[in-house]
Amino acid sequence: MRNASNRLAIVGNLNVDLWVSPVNRFPKPDEEHIVDSARVELAGTAGYALLACNGLGLETITVSTIGDDAFGQILLNTGERLNLSLGSVEVMTGQETPLSIVFIGSDGSRSIVSTLGAHADMGMEVVLRHDDEIASCDEMFICGSYLLPRLGPADIREYAQTAQRRRQIVAFDPSWDPSGWGDRVRRETLDLLEVVDIYMPNAQELSQLAGRDGWRDAAREVAGLAGELVIKRGAAGACYVTASEWIEVPAFAIDAVNTIGAGDVFDVGYLYARRRGLPPRQRLEFAGAMAAIVVSQTGQREYPSPNAVCSFLRDRVGGDEWGEPVGPESQTWD
Numbered sequence: 001m002r003n004a005s006n007r008l009a010i011v012g013n014l015n016v017d018l019w020v021s022p023v024n025r026f027p028k029p030d031e032e033h034i035v036d037s038a039r040v041e042l043a044g045t046a047g048y049a050l051l052a053c054n055g056l057g058l059e060t061i062t063v064s065t066i067g068d069d070a071f072g073q074i075l076l077n078t079g080e081r082l083n084l085s086l087g088s089v090e091v092m093t094g095q096e097t098p099l100s101i102v103f104i105g106s107d108g109s110r111s112i113v114s115t116l117g118a119h120a121d122m123g124m125e126v127v128l129r130h131d132d133e134i135a136s137c138d139e140m141f142i143c144g145s146y147l148l149p150r151l152g153p154a155d156i157r158e159y160a161q162t163a164q165r166r167r168q169i170v171a172f173d174p175s176w177d178p179s180g181w182g183d184r185v186r187r188e189t190l191d192l193l194e195v196v197d198i199y200m201p202n203a204q205e206l207s208q209l210a211g212r213d214g215w216r217d218a219a220r221e222v223a224g225l226a227g228e229l230v231i232k233r234g235a236a237g238a239c240y241v242t243a244s245e246w247i248e249v250p251a252f253a254i255d256a257v258n259t260i261g262a263g264d265v266f267d268v269g270y271l272y273a274r275r276r277g278l279p280p281r282q283r284l285e286f287a288g289a290m291a292a293i294v295v296s297q298t299g300q301r302e303y304p305s306p307n308a309v310c311s312f313l314r315d316r317v318g319g320d321e322w323g324e325p326v327g328p329e330s331q332t333w334d
C-alpha cells in the first residue's frame with residue numbers, strides 16, 4: 001500500500017525563460033537594437049505548473065533536469081525564495097540549463113529560440129530515481145514530454161500503468177512536438193492515452209495527434225481513449241470530452257497581455273478543481289479564470305490563490321455557484 005499524500009508530482013520540463021520585449025523586428029546580421037526589457041523566469045510547462053500550484057497552496061514535488069551553470073543557480077535561488085520543492089530536480093554536471101529566449105512583440109506575438117541542455121539527459125532512469133517520492137503523491141502530471149527526447153510516449157506508457165496500478169491519477173500534457181508529429185510519435189501517444197486519466201492538449205496539438213484538420217473531428221476521434229480529454233482553445237475557451245459527455249465553455253473576456261504558460265496554469269487549475277470535487281463545467285471555469293487572471297497581468301506575475309480565483313469567478317459568473325466554498329477538502333477555499 002502506498003502512503004497517499006495530497007501532493008502533486010510534476011514530471012517534465014523545467015527551464016529558464018528569457019522574455020525580451022518589445023521585439024517587433026529582428027536585427028539584421030551585425031546590427032544591434034536596444035529594447036525595453038529582458039526578464040529571467042522559472043519556466044517550462046513544469047515550471048509554470050509549479051508556480052501555479054504554489055499560488056493555490058498545492059504541495060508538489062518536481063522531477064526534472066537542469067545544468068550546473070548560472071541559469072541553473074537562478075532556478076534554484078528562485079525555488080528557495082518562493083519555497084518551492086525542487087529537491088527532486090537533478091543538477092547535471094557539465095550540462096547547460098535548458099533556456100528559451102522568448103522575443104515578445106508589441107502585439108503579444110512570440111518568437112522562441114530554445115536549447116535542450118540538460119533535458120537531453122532526462123530519461124526514464126531519472127524518473128525512476130524519484131519513484132518513491134512520486135509514488136507518495138495522489139496525482140502525477142507528466143508535462144512537456146515532447147521536449148524531452150529521451151522520455152518517449154512508449155516509456156511513459158509503462159510508467160503510467162505502474163502509477164495507475166497504485167491508484168494514482170495520471171494527467172498528461174506533452175505540449176507541441178518540435179520533431180514534427182511523425183507517425184511513430186502519434187501512434188505511441190494514442191496508445192499511451194489508454195492509460196491516462198486526463199489528457200490536456202491545446203486544439204492544434206490535438207488536431208496534429210489525430211491527423212485531422214478540425215479540433216472537433218480530432219476530439220471525436222480521440223474521445224474515450226483517455227478518461228477525460230480537456231482541450232484548450234486560447235481566447236476561444238476550453239472543452240471537456242469523455243466517451244459520453246461534451247462540454248464547451250467560452251474564455252473570459254480579458255485584455256491578454258502575456259499568454260506565455262496560459263495552458264500550463266489552466267492544467268493546474270483544472271486538476272485543483274477536480275480534486276476539490278467540482279463537476280467538469282466548473283473545473284473548466286475555474287481553470288479558465290486562473291489562466292485569465294495570469295495572462296492579463298503586466299509586470300511581475302502573481303499566481304492567484306483559490307480565493308482570488310473564486311472572487312474573479314463571482315464577479316464574472318456570479319450566481320450562487322462561486323458564492324460558497326465548495327468541495328470536500330476544507331470549509332474555505334484557501
Ligand SMILES: Nc1ncnc2c1ncn2[C@@H]1O[C@H](COP(=O)(O)OP(=O)(O)OP(=O)(O)O)[C@@H](O)[C@H]1O
Pocket residue numbers: 201202203231232233234235237238251252253254256259260261262263264265266287288289291292295
Ligand atoms: N486571450 C485569452 N483570453 C482569455 N483566456 C485565455 C486567453 N488565452 C488563453 N486563455 C485561457 O487559457 C487557456 C489555455 O490557453 P491556450 O489555449 O493558449 O493553452 P496552450 O496553447 O496550451 O498554452 P501554452 O502556450 O501555455 O502551452 C485557454 O483555454 C483559456 O481559458
Ligand SMILES: [Mg+2]
Pocket residue numbers: 175176202263264
Ligand atoms: Mg500547452
